[in-house]
Amino acid sequence: MVALAVILFAITLLTIDLVIQARQKKYPLMSPSLRSSEKADVVRMPKSVFFHPAHTWARMEGADSVTVGLDDFIQKAVGAIDKVYLPMIGQKVKQGDPVITVHHGDRKLMLVAPISGTVFALNNDVLDNPALIAANPYEEGWLFRLEPELLANSLSLLTIAENAVSWIRTEAMRFREFLAGQTLQHATLGATMLDGGVPVANSLEYLDDSSLRKFEDQFLR
Amino acid sequence: MSYALLIDLTGCVGCGECQRACQRSHGFPEVEAKNLNDKNFTCLDQHGDVFVRRMCQHCEQPACASVCPVGALEKTKAGAVNYSADKCIGCRYCMLACPYDIPKYEWASNNPRVRKCTMCYDERTSKGQPTACSEACPVGATLFGKRDELLAEAHKRIGENPDKYVHRIYGEKEAGGASVLYLTSVPFEKLGFKTTLGNEALPEKTWNVLSKLPDVVATAGVLFSAVYWITHRRDEVRAFEQKMNGKSNVN
Amino acid sequence: MITRLIGKLTFWKALGIVFILGGLVSGAARFIFGLGATTHLSDSTPWGVWIGFDVVTGVGLAAGGFTLCGIVYIFNIKRFKPIVRPTVLTAFLGYLLVVVGLMFDLGRPWAIWHAIVMWNPHSVMFEVAWCVMLYTTVLALEFSPVLLERFHLTKALKVVKAITIPLVIAGILLSMLHQSSLGSLYLIVPEKMHPFWYSPMLPVFFFVSALAVGMGMTIVESYLSARAFNKTLETPLLKDLSRMMVGVASVYVMMRFLDMLHGNKFALVGWNMESGMLALEMALFFAIPLVVHNVRFGQTRLGMFLGAMSVVLGFVTNRLNVAMTSLERYYGNVYFPSIGELFVTAAVVSAGFWIFSLAVKHLPIFVDAHEEKDMVRLTPVMRPVVEEPRTAASAQA
Incomplete structure (x- = not known):
C-alpha cells in the first residue's frame, strides 16, 4: 500500500514536471540564462595562463615547471579530438616548433610549443582519453610539462588576461572571415553562419584538405 | 541458575488470577484485557475449552536482545529477558524482531519505553523468588522453578500420561528454546502457537552474516x-x- | 511586494515550501504530543514510513557516492571525475537527512549517542549505526576539498588530498557493509515476511541493487542539475553510466529470479497484492530501463533521465516492499502513514533539494561553475528582450 502510494505520488510529480518542461519549451525566452547548446560560441579564457598566438597556452607552476596545453578556441574549432601525440620526455622543444599532433577522424593538425624548454612530464590521462581536452583544456586537459629555457624571452610573444581576451575576439573575427572565403564542403555551415549562429564549433569538419592546410598556416603558426 | 515457568494448559481453568496478580505487582489498573499492551504483560486466549497464557517467552537466545543496538535488552542469568529503559534509544527493532510479537510500546508517552513481561526480575526472580503469576495461580497451572528441573517434570508428566499429553514441550527447542514451557493435550498448532519457527535460534540467521x-x-x-x-x-x-x-x- | 514574491515562485519552489512548513509543524507536533498521537505507528507496525523510506530507502539512494568514487579513484576511470563532486555532495546530504529522519522516528532521540558507548556487536542495527556514522565522516572529508578550496585553506586541502585513496577505500568498505546490512536487518523475521522478499540472500540483494541505484541517482541528479543550474550535461559519461546501471540491474534481477526459483516461490505468484507489487518492482527496476536503454529515445538526455528515474522508482518500490508490503499479510493490518509522517518525509526530501541547490550556487560543485567567469562570448548576444507576463501582473498590483 505504502509502496504503491509513494510510487504513484512520485510518478504524478514526474508527470507534472514533464508537462511544465514541455510548456516552457514553447517559451524558451522565459529563462534568460546560458543554455548548453549556446555554449559553443563561448570560449574559456582563464586569466592565469599565457596564450601563444598559435592557440597553445603555458602556465607557470614553479621556477622549473611550465604546463602546456591547447586553448579552448582551437579545441572547439577542431571538434572532438580522438588522438593526441606529444613530444617525448626529455625532448628539447623550441617556441613555435610544431610538436603537438591532434587527430579528428582522419584529419590531422599540428600545434606549436608555446615556449622553449625540455619536456619532463606528459599527461597520460589525455593520451588515454583525449575527451578530457574538451572537458577542460586548462585543467585535466593539459598536455605536457616542460622545464623552460629563456623564459622571459619566450613570454614576450605571449598574451595574458585582458590582452588575451581581445586577441581571441579578433581571432574569432578572422576565423569567420577565413571560413567565408573557403569553399565549404557542407551547405549547413554556411546557413548557420548566415543565421549569425555558431561560428566556431566543429567548423573544421566541413573544410576540405587544402583549406585545412591553409587554416594551419594562418592560425596555428 | 536459570529459572523458568512451566505452564500446563491441561490444568488452566482460565480464572485470570495470573493476569490480575501481574497487573497488581506492576501497579497497573486491574482490568480484564484480551491483548498484551504497555499496561498488561500477560493474557489468556481461549481456544475451545483450552486457555492459553500468552506472555514473553524469555527465549534462551532472544531475538529482541540480539537486535538491540545498545544492549538495552539482555538475557539474565536468572532466566528473565530484562529491559533497561535508561539504555534504550527507542528504535523498536525488538518489536519487529520478536517472533512472538511480545514487546509493546508506550506510544502515548513522550519518553516512551518498551514494555513486556519482566519475569518479575527486579523484585523477585533475581532473588530466587517465584513470579507473581505462578504464586497467584490457584490450580498450579503455572509452575516456577529451575529450567532443567521443570523440563524434567514436564517429561515426567508426558511419560506418566502419554495418552493425555501431546508429546512435545513447547519452548524446549523452538527457536533455540525458551524459559517459558508449555504442556498441552490439544495440538499446539490448533492453539495459535507458532509451529513453523524451527529449532534454530533466530539470532543465528543474523550472526551467520555478521560473523x-x-x-x-x-x-x-x-x-x-x-x-x-x-x-x-x-x-x-x-x-x-x-x-x-x-x-x-x-x- | 507579495505579488512579486509569488511571481518568483515556480511550482517546485511552492511545493517545497508547503512540504517544509508542513514538515516543521508535523515535526513539532510529534515532539509535543508523542509518536502515538501524531503517527499511525502501533504495536503491530513498529516501523513505518520514517524507517522504511527515510532510512532504509534513503541510505540506498545515497549509494551514488561510493559507487562513483570507486569507479573514478579505484578503477581509475577518470572521465567520470567531473560528476564526482555533485554525487559526493548528494550522498553526504542524503546521509545527514537519514539521521534527521531517524531523529523523528526514534522514541528517545536524545539517547542516540548511546550507540557509541553501549555496544552490542550481535546487532545489525549497531553495525549499521556505526557504519553510517563513520561513512558520514568519510563523506564529509571527501567533500571537504570543496569548502577548503572555497576558503583557500591550502594546507588542510593538501592533507585531505593526500589521504584521498585510503578515504575512498574506507568509504567503499563501509558502504558495502551497511548497504548490505540494511537487508540483514530483516533476516531475523523469516516467518513474518512474505517469501517474495525474505531470503537469506537479502544482504547481497540490497548491496547489488544499491550499486545500480547509485548510478541511477547520479544520472538523475546530473540531468536535474544541468537543467536547474544550466550546467553542461556530460552526456557521453551518463550514457556509459546508464549502460552500467542496466547491467547491474540485470545481474540483480537474475539473482532474484534464481532465489525465486530455488525457493519455489513462483508457486505463490497469482492474483494478489504481493505479486502485483513484485511485478511493479521488477518492471520499474529492470524491464522499463532495459527497453528504454535499447531504443533511440534512451540515447537522448530525457530518455536517459527517465530510464534512470525508473530504476530509482523501482528501487524505492523494492525497499518499501521489503519494509512494509512483505509484512502486511503477517500483521493483518494495513498501515498507512499519517499526514504528519508524510509531511515530515516530504520535508526531509525537499530540504535535500534545497540545500543541494544552495551548495551549487555558493560552492565550486560543478567544475564548470568557477570557470564561467573566464568565459568570453565571441558573438554579440542576440536574445530578444521579452517582458515576462508576471511583470505586467505585478505592475497592475
Missing part, C-alpha cells in the same frame, strides 16, 4: 587496493611506452 563481515572487509580491502595498484600501474606503463614511441609519433 562473516570481518572476512569480507579484509578481502574486499585487499582487492580494492590491488585494483587500485593495477589500474594506476597501467598509467605508468603507458607513460613509459609513450616515452619509447614518442619520437616516431612526432614527425
